[in-house]
Amino acid sequence: MTTTTETASQRDERMVEVGLLRRLLGRPELGALGGAILVWIFFAIIAPEGFLSLRGTSSYLEVSAQIGILAVAVALLMIGGEFDLSVGSIIGFSGAVMAMLTTEVGIPLYVSAIIALLISLLVGFFNGYMVVRTKLPSFIITLAGLFIIRGLTIGITRAVTGRTQVGGLGDAPGYNVMRLIFGVDVPIAGVGFPISIFWWFLFAALATWVLLRTPVGNWIFGMGGAEEAARNVGVPVDRLKIGLFMVTAFAAWLVATITVTVVKSADTKRGEQQEFIAIIAVVIGGTLLTGGYGSAIGAVLGALIFGMVRQGIVFAGVDADWFQVFMGAMLIVAVLVNNYVRKRAEEAKR
Amino acid sequence: MKTGKVPLIEVRNVSKFFGSVIALKDVSMAVYAGEVMCLLGDNGAGKSTLIKILSGVHKPDEGEYYVEGERVDFDSPRDALDRGIATVYQDLAMIPLMSISRNFFLGSEPTRGRGIFKRFDVRFADRVAREELKKMGIDIRDPSQPVGTLSGGERQSVAIARAVYFGAKVLILDEPTAALGVKQAGTVLRYIAQARARNLGVVFITHNPHHAYAVGDRFTILKRGRTFGTFTKDELSREEMVRMMSGADELEALSHELEEFARTDAMHAKGKLSEVEQQLAESLERAAKTGDDV
Numbered sequence: 001m002t003t004t005t006e007t008a009s010q011r012d013e014r015m016v017e018v019g020l021l022r023r024l025l026g027r028p029e030l031g032a033l034g035g036a037i038l039v040w041i042f043f044a045i046i047a048p049e050g051f052l053s054l055r056g057t058s059s060y061l062e063v064s065a066q067i068g069i070l071a072v073a074v075a076l077l078m079i080g081g082e083f084d085l086s087v088g089s090i091i092g093f094s095g096a097v098m099a100m101l102t103t104e105v106g107i108p109l110y111v112s113a114i115i116a117l118l119i120s121l122l123v124g125f126f127n128g129y130m131v132v133r134t135k136l137p138s139f140i141i142t143l144a145g146l147f148i149i150r151g152l153t154i155g156i157t158r159a160v161t162g163r164t165q166v167g168g169l170g171d172a173p174g175y176n177v178m179r180l181i182f183g184v185d186v187p188i189a190g191v192g193f194p195i196s197i198f199w200w201f202l203f204a205a206l207a208t209w210v211l212l213r214t215p216v217g218n219w220i221f222g223m224g225g226a227e228e229a230a231r232n233v234g235v236p237v238d239r240l241k242i243g244l245f246m247v248t249a250f251a252a253w254l255v256a257t258i259t260v261t262v263v264k265s266a267d268t269k270r271g272e273q274q275e276f277i278a279i280i281a282v283v284i285g286g287t288l289l290t291g292g293y294g295s296a297i298g299a300v301l302g303a304l305i306f307g308m309v310r311q312g313i314v315f316a317g318v319d320a321d322w323f324q325v326f327m328g329a330m331l332i333v334a335v336l337v338n339n340y341v342r343k344r345a346e347e348a349k350r
Numbered sequence: 351m352k353t354g355k356v357p358l359i360e361v362r363n364v365s366k367f368f369g370s371v372i373a374l375k376d377v378s379m380a381v382y383a384g385e386v387m388c389l390l391g392d393n394g395a396g397k398s399t400l401i402k403i404l405s406g407v408h409k410p411d412e413g414e415y416y417v418e419g420e421r422v423d424f425d426s427p428r429d430a431l432d433r434g435i436a437t438v439y440q441d442l443a444m445i446p447l448m449s450i451s452r453n454f455f456l457g458s459e460p461t462r463g464r465g466i467f468k469r470f471d472v473r474f475a476d477r478v479a480r481e482e483l484k485k486m487g488i489d490i491r492d493p494s495q496p497v498g499t500l501s502g503g504e505r506q507s508v509a510i511a512r513a514v515y516f517g518a519k520v521l522i523l524d525e526p527t528a529a530l531g532v533k534q535a536g537t538v539l540r541y542i543a544q545a546r547a548r549n550l551g552v553v554f555i556t557h558n559p560h561h562a563y564a565v566g567d568r569f570t571i572l573k574r575g576r577t578f579g580t581f582t583k584d585e586l587s588r589e590e591m592v593r594m595m596s597g598a599d600e601l602e603a604l605s606h607e608l609e610e611f612a613r614t615d616a617m618h619a620k621g622k623l624s625e626v627e628q629q630l631a632e633s634l635e636r637a638a639k640t641g642d643d644v
Contacts, residue, residue, distance in 0.1 A: 209469075212470075212472075213469040213470050213472070214461075214468070214469055214470050215459035215461060215470055217470065218448075218452055218455070218456055218459050218470060219456070219457070221445070221447075221448050221452065222445055222448060222452075222453075222456045222457070225445030225446065225447050225448055226444075226445045226446075229444065229445060230445070230456060230457070232427070233456050233457035233458070234428070234457035234458065235456065235457050288447075292445060292447045292448070293447045
């Protein structure tokens with residue numbers, strides 16, 4: 001009797017060891033974590049004064065937050081097996097709607113923001129609905145959305161205001177409320193950290209919770225991994241998909257609201273290329289392009305790498321033109337590393 | 351065999367037509383608790399159509415379907431599932447990159463807590479998945495390892511264990527051994543026997559008479575949409591089974607034909623192709639003689 005329990009506990013111990021190793025190897029964000037640490041060390045060495053200061057940290061975190069909010073939502077969608085190329089355009093659209101409602105109609109900015117939120121969610125719903133109904137790849141549907149929404153934004157804004165920018169929101173009614181929620185700096189050790197950073201962390205924490213600890217999260221993984229199989233066991237695939245497109249639209253609105261509040265203006269061009277940068281951050285974070293695997297934390301790390309490089313290059317005094325080269329190369333390396341890590345994780349059997 | 355008992359599921363004289371094609375004609379069969387009913391037949395014999403009727407995907411055009419003696423008319427697989435009829439399809443409905451326990455509970459996740467704190471109970475899921483697999487005789491190291499790390503046979507077993515856990519009384523297994531090696535097929539056969547021991551009714555679809563003979567209690571043989579009837583193990587030898595399934599005469603004819611091809615080819619050219627064909631012909635002939643399937 002005693003001997004059996006002993007062997008059982010011994011075997012359990014071995015099991016935990018193997019499990020831990022595998023769990024670490026199997027985590028999607030492992031590569032991104034390594035990448036983030038490397039990038040941080042790199043800039044800490046070549047540009048220590050600017051990069052390591054609290055002010056420097058605050059500046060790259062702010063850049064990261066803008067892309068990170070988007071990336072977290074895009075990660076959820078991509079794990080679910082879909083793309084959203086229209087998020088960048090929704091940023092411009094949402095901001096323009098918000099600004100025009102206040103400057104042209106005269107309603108307080110926070111009311112405009114809520115209306116813009118509802119319209120953005122509707123756009124997200126429409127994206128999802130089209131994908132579910134037409135069964136076309138979401139890549140195509142939202143690529144069309146990218147152009148349609150951007151075109152509408154520029155067209156409507158010019159028709160209404162005669163320009164492509166809407167400024168002067170600093171004196172608009174309701175601005176101070178908005179600033180308090182989306183635009184203040186939170187002082188930490190004497191340095192202001194934009195509140196958007198905290199929104200980013202909150203959103204990422206929420207997404208991680210949903211992914212790993214709720215049935216909906218399980219459904220997202222299942223849907224991205226094998227849609228038909230998930231449907232067969234009772235996952236409400238269509239509703240889930242539409243919901244995820246609404247989440248990315250929500251994230252685009254949040255980014256729009258933050259920039260409109262901080263910059264005090266809207267620009268119809270705002271958000272251009274953000275959809276691709278978000279996808280890059282998500283992929284660097286270990287999420288598979290084919291869906292079914294990935295993490296929101298990874299997206300956070302991907303966005304962090306993006307922010308650190310963008311600001312780090314400035315601190316190092318390197319021409320910022322090189323930034324895009326770096327991001328492109330980073331994407332390829334990330335995909336290769338991820339594929340390798342995933343293969344190792346899958347083959348680690350026996 | 352189990353006279354006097356009410357079968358778990360039974361179809362009487364069912365037929366199914368797809369346009370002008372007769373997929374199934376006048377087929378009757380019954381499955382009792384604690385038995386393995388093998389459904390045998392070559393490709394195109396109507397096995398898939400029959401199990402799709404049993405699992406609620408298709409409605410029969412003629413005939414009746416009874417579950418525990420009660421006439422039923424399923425509109426969807428969900429209806430069948432609600433009556434305890436679970437189907438494990440060949441392609442498994444498993445998601446390779448998801449963990450075993452997450453796969454196990456996909457669509458029916460256990461939760462704990464209330465309101466916004468309601469959450470997926472990972473520990474419960476891990477524990478139950480591990481226990482249920484243990485009951486089937488599989489000892490998994492770590493229920494959070496991805497299903498992709500399991501062998502084909504083990505994946506089948508997870509799918510079977512899941513169906514059993516969620517209250518299946520009847521298990522319909524669609525060619526669970528088809529894509530497996532000898533050893534792994536053996537593993538799956540053992541789980542089928544285990545399911546029977548737990549008093550489930552099992553419908554085991556296969557075109558491999560060896561697998562069928564190893565675990566089956568009764569055999570229903572389909573050919574070209576019709577049934578030869580249901581036989582118990584005593585009534586049917588393995589050789590007869592093969593003959594009924596595929597028609598050994600046809601196999602013989604085919605091997606002769608191939609031999610003829612090989613001979614003429616060898617006369618014209620001494621390419622490698624004819625060698626391959628000859629080998630194929632020989633193996634077919636051997637199969638026809640010994641009753642092996644190819």
